[in-house]
Amino acid sequence: MSGKFGLKNAMKFGGVFLVLIFYIFFISLVVADVISVNSGGGNNSIITPGANLEGFFFQSNRIPVVTNVLLVSSSGNNLTNDNLTVSYSSTDADGDFITNITDWRLDGTSIAVLNMPFDKNVAELTAGAVRDYSTYGNNGTLGGGTKTYSPTWNSSCQVGGCYEFDGIDDYVSLISSSGFVSPIGTISYWMKLKNNDQIHGIYHFYEVSTQDYIRTYVSASNVMDLVIEDNDVAYVSVSYDLDNLPSYIGEWINVAWVQNGTRIYLYINGIEKSLSGTNSGSWWTSHLTLNNLHLGKTGWAPLNGSLDEFQVFNRALTPEQIKSKYQEELAGHQVEKIVSQETGKGNSWRVAVTPNDRIIDGVTVLSNILEIVDSQPDNPTNVELISLNGRNESDTDLQCSAFINDADNSELDVYINWFKDDVSILNRTFGSQSNGTTFSTLLNSGNLTLGDIWVCSVRTYDGNEYSGWEDSNNLTIIDITAPNVSIISPNSSISYTTLEIDFNISVTDNENISMCFYSLDWDTNISMDEVNDSYFWYESSLGPGTHYLEYYCNDTSNNWGMNATNFTIDNSAAISILLSDELEVGVKWNVVSLPVDDLDALGNNGSGATYYFINISATNTLVDLYVRADGDLYTESLDILGLGNETYSANTTDPTVSNSQVLTMTTNYVLIGDALGDNSVIYLKFYLDAPSTQAAGTYLNQLQFNAVRDGEIPE
Incomplete structure (x- = not known):
C-alpha cells in the first residue's frame, strides 16, 4: 500500500464499514507471505499469515537485503577443474540475524x-x-x-x-x-x-x-x-x-x-x-x-x-560435494561452493540468494551467470619407457607409454618428444587418441646405440589447451647378451697327425670384444691373440691323444660367451716343442756402449748354462728342428739393427754351448737339430755385433721354431 494509513484515521469511518474494510483487506492478503503497511512514515508494520489482527498494528520488522552477489571460479578462468564460489553482502536494518538461503542453478534450473x-x-x-x-x-x-x-x-x-x-x-x-x-x-x-x-x-x-x-x-x-x-x-x-x-x-x-x-x-x-x-x-x-x-x-x-x-x-552428488556441503552447513551457513567434480564443459551456473531474518524473506537476488569452459588436460601420468624384451639392448625397440586424461573431451592429441643424451632427436604427434586410456608408441631399434641414455616426454592437446610435458624414466642402452663363439679350429671330426694345431675362433656380439681365452684339458686359462674384433688365434704346444678345449670370450659390458670341443692327435706321429721362458719372450741385448762385438744376449748367462733352450716331445717319430727370425732387431724407440749383426750357436748336449758352430741369423728356416728323439733338448746362445754409429738401447729379436718329422722341410 502507499500513503499513510493509521489506526486513528481508520476510526473516522463508521464501525460496520470500518470492520468490513479491514475484513476484506485482511482476507485478501492473509495468504501472502507479507503484508506491509507504512504507518506515519515509521518502520514497516507487518502481518504474517496466521497472526491475529492485533499483531498487524504492533509487530514491526524491516526486510533483510542481499547485494553484490558474485559467482566466481577458483582460478578466475571458469575451467572444469575449478571450484565455484558465491559471495555476497547482506544487511538487516533491524539488526536481525540473517540466514542467506542459496539455490544453485544449472542452465537456469535448480539442481x-x-x-x-x-x-x-x-x-x-x-x-x-x-x-x-x-x-x-x-x-x-x-x-x-x-x-x-x-x-x-x-x-x-x-x-x-x-x-x-x-x-x-x-x-x-x-x-x-x-x-x-x-x-x-x-x-x-x-x-x-x-x-x-x-x-x-x-x-x-x-x-x-x-x-x-x-x-x-x-x-x-x-x-x-x-x-x-x-x-x-x-x-x-x-x-x-x-x-x-x-x-x-x-x-x-x-x-x-x-x-x-x-x-x-x-x-x-x-x-x-x-x-x-x-x-x-x-x-x-x-x-x-x-x-x-x-x-x-x-x-x-x-x-x-x-x-x-x-x-x-x-543428480548423484559426488563424494567431494557431499563432504564440502557438510562442512559448510556444519559451519552454520548454506552451500556457497560447488566443487569441480560437479561441473562440466558448457555448463551455465548461477546462484539465487535469498536473505531471511527468521520472520520474512528479502528479495531473491540472482548472481552473474558463469559459463564453464574447456580446462587444460591433465598432465600425463605413469609415463614409462621400457625395452620391449626387457633387456635394454640396442637390437630391441623401445616403448613409451603414458596415461592420458581430460575432464572435458573424449579424444586427445598426444605429442611425443624423444631425447637421447638430453638432446631432442625425434618429435611425433598422434591425433584423436582415446581419453582416459594408456597410450603407447615405439621407437625403432635402428635409432639405438650402446651407451645411449633415452627419455621420452609426453604432453596432450584437447583442441584448445595443452597439458604440461611429463618425462619418462631414463633408459640406458646396455649389452647383456653373451658373445657368440664359433670354433674354426681344431675340428672334432679330424684325427690330427701333427702336434702343431692352431686354435682359431670367430666371435660375433652387439659390441666390441675385450678378450678371449682358452683352457686345454681343464688347465689354466691362456689369452689368445686378437687378429681383429671378430677373430682370435693361438698356436699351442700339444701332445698326442684326445683333448678337451674350451674357449671363453667377454665383451666390453663383461658378458661372457663360451664354446667347447674335443679333438684327437694320432699317437702314430706326435710332435711338440716347449720354449724356455726367456726364449718365449724373444732374444734381448742390452747395448750400453758402442761398438760391440759378440755381445751376449741377456739369457746367455755368460759362459754358464744358457737360459735359452727348447724341450722336444715326439711319439713314434724323430724330429728335425728349424729356426728363423721374423726380421731385424728393434729397440722400444724403434731403432733398427740389421739382422746380419746377430749370430747364434746350438747344441743338443752341452747347456753352455761351448765350442759350437756359430751361424748368422736369417729369416729363412735353418736346421739346428737333426733326428731328435723324445725328451731331447736344444741349447742356444745368441750374440750381437754393432758399430759405433748404432744407437744404444735394448734390442729385441723374435724367433720362430718349427718341429717337423725327420727328413721333412717346414712350410
Missing part, C-alpha cells in the same frame, strides 16, 4: 528439485506456506493443513531455523505437480533425534503410500534404513546401525543418500558408511510417479526429533 531450509518462521496452515526455494516450487504444508499435526518451528538449529516433530503425529506434507522423478538422485538432510530405542519416521515419498514409495525410518533398535518399494515388492532395502556412531542422540547429524544408477550410498557427516541389505540396480525414482512427500513421518512411524536443510537433487 535441487526440493530445497527446504526451514529458515522462515511459518506457523500458518495455508497450503504451500513452507517454501521450496528451488525453481520447482514444491512448497509444503504444515500438518497437511491440520493444526494439531503441525511441527514446531525452532529459530536456532544447524543452519538457521528448523522444525521439531513431537513423535506422535507432526509432519509436513508436499504435493509436487512435476513429481520427484529422476533415474539418479540425492536426498540430503540434517536430523536430531531426541531419544534412541524408538521408531523415527524421517521422510516418505510415495505414489501409493503402502505400495509404491521411498522412505527412511529409524527402527527401535536404532537401525536407519532406506527402502524402495514398487507394487509391494522391496527392490532396495539397505540399512545402517546408528549405534556405530560415537554419539547421535540430541546431536545434529548430516545424512545423504545417493543413488548413482548402480547402487545406493550413505554418507553421514560427509563420510561414506557401509550398508547392509539388498543394494543393486538403478532403482530410485524414475519408475514411480512419487508426487507426494511427508517429512517427519513415514506411513506408520512419527519422528521424535528435528529436521533441517531437507533437500532432494535430481
Whole structure:
C-alpha cells in the first residue's frame, strides 16, 4: 500500500464499514507471505499469515537485503577443474540475524528439485506456506493443513531455523505437480533425534503410500534404513546401525543418500558408511510417479526429533560435494561452493540468494551467470619407457607409454618428444587418441646405440589447451647378451697327425670384444691373440691323444660367451716343442756402449748354462728342428739393427754351448737339430755385433721354431 494509513484515521469511518474494510483487506492478503503497511512514515508494520489482527498494528520488522552477489571460479578462468564460489553482502536494518538461503542453478534450473531450509518462521496452515526455494516450487504444508499435526518451528538449529516433530503425529506434507522423478538422485538432510530405542519416521515419498514409495525410518533398535518399494515388492532395502556412531542422540547429524544408477550410498557427516541389505540396480525414482512427500513421518512411524536443510537433487552428488556441503552447513551457513567434480564443459551456473531474518524473506537476488569452459588436460601420468624384451639392448625397440586424461573431451592429441643424451632427436604427434586410456608408441631399434641414455616426454592437446610435458624414466642402452663363439679350429671330426694345431675362433656380439681365452684339458686359462674384433688365434704346444678345449670370450659390458670341443692327435706321429721362458719372450741385448762385438744376449748367462733352450716331445717319430727370425732387431724407440749383426750357436748336449758352430741369423728356416728323439733338448746362445754409429738401447729379436718329422722341410 502507499500513503499513510493509521489506526486513528481508520476510526473516522463508521464501525460496520470500518470492520468490513479491514475484513476484506485482511482476507485478501492473509495468504501472502507479507503484508506491509507504512504507518506515519515509521518502520514497516507487518502481518504474517496466521497472526491475529492485533499483531498487524504492533509487530514491526524491516526486510533483510542481499547485494553484490558474485559467482566466481577458483582460478578466475571458469575451467572444469575449478571450484565455484558465491559471495555476497547482506544487511538487516533491524539488526536481525540473517540466514542467506542459496539455490544453485544449472542452465537456469535448480539442481535441487526440493530445497527446504526451514529458515522462515511459518506457523500458518495455508497450503504451500513452507517454501521450496528451488525453481520447482514444491512448497509444503504444515500438518497437511491440520493444526494439531503441525511441527514446531525452532529459530536456532544447524543452519538457521528448523522444525521439531513431537513423535506422535507432526509432519509436513508436499504435493509436487512435476513429481520427484529422476533415474539418479540425492536426498540430503540434517536430523536430531531426541531419544534412541524408538521408531523415527524421517521422510516418505510415495505414489501409493503402502505400495509404491521411498522412505527412511529409524527402527527401535536404532537401525536407519532406506527402502524402495514398487507394487509391494522391496527392490532396495539397505540399512545402517546408528549405534556405530560415537554419539547421535540430541546431536545434529548430516545424512545423504545417493543413488548413482548402480547402487545406493550413505554418507553421514560427509563420510561414506557401509550398508547392509539388498543394494543393486538403478532403482530410485524414475519408475514411480512419487508426487507426494511427508517429512517427519513415514506411513506408520512419527519422528521424535528435528529436521533441517531437507533437500532432494535430481543428480548423484559426488563424494567431494557431499563432504564440502557438510562442512559448510556444519559451519552454520548454506552451500556457497560447488566443487569441480560437479561441473562440466558448457555448463551455465548461477546462484539465487535469498536473505531471511527468521520472520520474512528479502528479495531473491540472482548472481552473474558463469559459463564453464574447456580446462587444460591433465598432465600425463605413469609415463614409462621400457625395452620391449626387457633387456635394454640396442637390437630391441623401445616403448613409451603414458596415461592420458581430460575432464572435458573424449579424444586427445598426444605429442611425443624423444631425447637421447638430453638432446631432442625425434618429435611425433598422434591425433584423436582415446581419453582416459594408456597410450603407447615405439621407437625403432635402428635409432639405438650402446651407451645411449633415452627419455621420452609426453604432453596432450584437447583442441584448445595443452597439458604440461611429463618425462619418462631414463633408459640406458646396455649389452647383456653373451658373445657368440664359433670354433674354426681344431675340428672334432679330424684325427690330427701333427702336434702343431692352431686354435682359431670367430666371435660375433652387439659390441666390441675385450678378450678371449682358452683352457686345454681343464688347465689354466691362456689369452689368445686378437687378429681383429671378430677373430682370435693361438698356436699351442700339444701332445698326442684326445683333448678337451674350451674357449671363453667377454665383451666390453663383461658378458661372457663360451664354446667347447674335443679333438684327437694320432699317437702314430706326435710332435711338440716347449720354449724356455726367456726364449718365449724373444732374444734381448742390452747395448750400453758402442761398438760391440759378440755381445751376449741377456739369457746367455755368460759362459754358464744358457737360459735359452727348447724341450722336444715326439711319439713314434724323430724330429728335425728349424729356426728363423721374423726380421731385424728393434729397440722400444724403434731403432733398427740389421739382422746380419746377430749370430747364434746350438747344441743338443752341452747347456753352455761351448765350442759350437756359430751361424748368422736369417729369416729363412735353418736346421739346428737333426733326428731328435723324445725328451731331447736344444741349447742356444745368441750374440750381437754393432758399430759405433748404432744407437744404444735394448734390442729385441723374435724367433720362430718349427718341429717337423725327420727328413721333412717346414712350410
